[in-house]
Amino acid sequence: MAVSQFNLAQHQRAERKLLLTVAEWTEGTTTERELLGRRTEDSSVEYNADQSTSTDILGINYTDINKTQPQQDFDPYLILGGSKLGAKLDDIRRRNALSELSQFTLYLITAYVGNSTDGYRAEKHANCTITYNSLGGDANVNMPISAFFSNDITNGTVDKLGIDFTFTPEATI
Amino acid sequence: MPRIDLNKRILEYIYECPVVEENPMYFTVAEEKDNHNQLLPGREQPRDEIEYVDGTIERTYRAEILMYKSVAYNPIVTEETREGKRIPSELYLNENIEDMEDGQTLIDWIEEQNDNRHFPDFGEWCIIESVKTTSTRPILNGVNPSLEPPLIQYSVGLVIKYLDTSKQLWTN
Numbered sequence: 001m002a003v004s005q006f007n008l009a010q011h012q013r014a015e016r017k018l019l020l021t022v023a024e025w026t027e028g029t030t031t032e033r034e035l036l037g038r039r040t041e042d043s044s045v046e047y048n049a050d051q052s053t054s055t056d057i058l059g060i061n062y063t064d065i066n067k068t069q070p071q072q073d074f075d076p077y078l079i080l081g082g083s084k085l086g087a088k089l090d091d092i093r094r095r096n097a098l099s100e101l102s103q104f105t106l107y108l109i110t111a112y113v114g115n116s117t118d119g120y121r122a123e124k125h126a127n128c129t130i131t132y133n134s135l136g137g138d139a140n141v142n143m144p145i146s147a148f149f150s151n152d153i154t155n156g157t158v159d160k161l162g163i164d165f166t167f168t169p170e171a172t173i
Numbered sequence: 174m175p176r177i178d179l180n181k182r183i184l185e186y187i188y189e190c191p192v193v194e195e196n197p198m199y200f201t202v203a204e205e206k207d208n209h210n211q212l213l214p215g216r217e218q219p220r221d222e223i224e225y226v227d228g229t230i231e232r233t234y235r236a237e238i239l240m241y242k243s244v245a246y247n248p249i250v251t252e253e254t255r256e257g258k259r260i261p262s263e264l265y266l267n268e269n270i271e272d273m274e275d276g277q278t279l280i281d282w283i284e285e286q287n288d289n290r291h292f293p294d295f296g297e298w299c300i301i302e303s304v305k306t307t308s309t310r311p312i313l314n315g316v317n318p319s320l321e322p323p324l325i326q327y328s329v330g331l332v333i334k335y336l337d338t339s340k341q342l343w344t345n
Contacts, residue, residue: 016226163343
């Protein structure tokens with residue numbers, strides 16, 4: 001998919017559900033995946049740009065971006081029956097096995113680019129970290145999490161918007 | 174996907190409650206008679222619909238269950254006294270109290286079903302989160318003395334929260 005074009009009508013806004021973050025990890029020999037954002041009303045990838053700005057003698061500013069540290073928070077992230085990721089994070093939490101928090105692959109799927117025939121544009125971040133921030137809440141048990149993207153990116157497409165998608169890296173020239 | 178008639182599903186569900194099952198049940202409009210019940214769908218309110226980032230939508234179904242009961246004008250405690258104390262009436266003893274108890278039984282039944290996660294069937298695309306009443310006691314709406322017999326109306330507010338997954342793009 002060489003050219004980025006939104007699969008939207010003129011002036012049509014992209015619904016939030018067209019931006020999907022999927023966590024992937026292995027349990028033994030099994031690869032598990034889970035869509036992040038269940039019961040979350042608002043969540044964005046924050047790029048946290050590290051910038052430095054210099055000003056010349058004419059008063060013109062020059063801004064450099066040294067790096068970005070993309071991060072996405074999910075609050076609430078409720079303890080839900082059937083959530084494999086929730087169970088895994090809770091297990092890591094109780095064992096305080098912090099190194100296991102950095103074994104995730106994150107897919108950021110922009111489903112407003114592409115279609116079910118040609119695939120949806122996606123970026124795959126290897127060796128990402130997902131951490132729990134707190135545990136508690138009011139009526140329901142909430143364990144807000146933060147996903148830290150590694151920027152170890154492979155661009156490509158996914159063939160479907162479902163748990164068993166196949167990621168195909170972009171052909172490099 | 175086939176559309177689910179939520180009103181029918183709720184009627185079927187409420188009808189499982191013994192105090193409802195043994196009496197006629199009406200929908201939207203009722204013949205006001207002793208022991209008749211009525212399901213009255215309610216109006217949606219702001220924040221009844223919450224969209225989540227994964228494309229699911231939390232929705233709320235509101236309704237009122239109205240219960241009509243004949244009125245007893247007999248006093249619970251009479252003017253008669255025995256050894257200087259007023260004595261309870263033996264005639265029509267506690268009829269109004271017992272009628273209100275039917276509403277309380279319905280409320281208790283709904284709470285028990287919610288605790289046991291026994292919910293109405295809203296179809297495969299909807300996940301029921303909770304079925305609750307809006308109050309812990311039946312609400313007395315008023316008395317219609319023009320009917321024969323005069324009727325009292327109680328109501329039990331019903332709130333069903335459910336997750337509609339039909340608009341979700343992601344499939345598990």
